[in-house]
Amino acid sequence: MPAKLLIIIDQAPKPDETLANLKFKETIDAALGVAAFGIEVSLWFSGDGVHCLQKSKQFKIIEALNYYDIENIYVIHKDWGDFKDLAITITQVDDRELSTIVKQQQTILRMN
Amino acid sequence: MNNPDTSPTPFAVLVHGDPRQSKSHLSAQKFIAAIYQSSKRVSQVFFYGEASSICGNYSSHADAQNQLQQKWLTLSKKHHFPLQACITTATNRGVVDKQESNETGKNVNLVEGFKLEGLGMLAEAVSSSCKLIEFGD
Numbered sequence: 001m002p003a004k005l006l007i008i009i010d011q012a013p014k015p016d017e018t019l020a021n022l023k024f025k026e027t028i029d030a031a032l033g034v035a036a037f038g039i040e041v042s043l044w045f046s047g048d049g050v051h052c053l054q055k056s057k058q059f060k061i062i063e064a065l066n067y068y069d070i071e072n073i074y075v076i077h078k079d080w081g082d083f084k085d086l087a088i089t090i091t092q093v094d095d096r097e098l099s100t101i102v103k104q105q106q107t108i109l110r111m112n
Numbered sequence: 113m114n115n116p117d118t119s120p121t122p123f124a125v126l127v128h129g130d131p132r133q134s135k136s137h138l139s140a141q142k143f144i145a146a147i148y149q150s151s152k153r154v155s156q157v158f159f160y161g162e163a164s165s166i167c168g169n170y171s172s173h174a175d176a177q178n179q180l181q182q183k184w185l186t187l188s189k190k191h192h193f194p195l196q197a198c199i200t201t202a203t204n205r206g207v208v209d210k211q212e213s214n215e216t217g218k219n220v221n222l223v224e225g226f227k228l229e230g231l232g233m234l235a236e237a238v239s240s241s242c243k244l245i246e247f248g249d
Contacts, residue, residue: 029200030160034234036235110248
């Protein structure tokens with residue numbers, strides 16, 4: 001059974017925040033890189049982080065997640081607005097479901 | 113008769129905070145010192161993102177950064193755990209190891225005692241029996 005890693009993303013950098021955008025990119029790079037070694041990687045987009053999920057040039061790297069078989073992308077119902085045109089497929093969960101997911105993880109990181 | 117391994121679970125440490133601005137390196141170093149005082153151990157330290165610049169020798173480093181770097185080297189030598197920086201994020205921040213130097217002609221500035229590694233090291237920390245602790249901004 002593969003080890004499980006959950007990465008929490010709770011910030012969305014503004015377009016002119018160079019370092020913050022680099023940090024965001026490197027967080028996704030880490031998710032992709034670790035997944036390549038057989039770790040089951042999940043991401044939880046929380047709070048302002050949900051804004052990264054909308055299709056945009058700024059967050060284009062997000063599209064690589066589904067492409068490289070990272071499909072466990074979670075958002076809590078209460079963080080979800082009327083977002084359209086998503087960059088990737090996400091799963092909306094409630095607090096209890098997220099709690100179950102969190103308990104299943106070997107490691108939880110918040111790299112941004 | 114087989115004796116079960118009763119040695120305590122080691123810790124792996126991930127640092128991704130900027131050494132110029134965040135307290136993450138100092139906090140990680142204090143954590144590691146406390147780990148060894150309680151007879152546990154650290155299996156590895158992995159620097160990612162902005163933190164990976166800690167392994168380079170720059171003339172522009174402030175004294176505080178140099179002190180952090182030296183403290184890492186002292187801890188690593190004393191307790192025999194490797195200091196590993198992500199090769200991609202370190203290289204993107206101007207760190208040059210011997211291989212990069214051979215390819216580009218740039219001078220080596222990777223400080224001895226640090227090693228550039230791929231994300232496989234982070235994957236190993238996640239999948240092993242270690243407890244992975246992160247220090248960020």
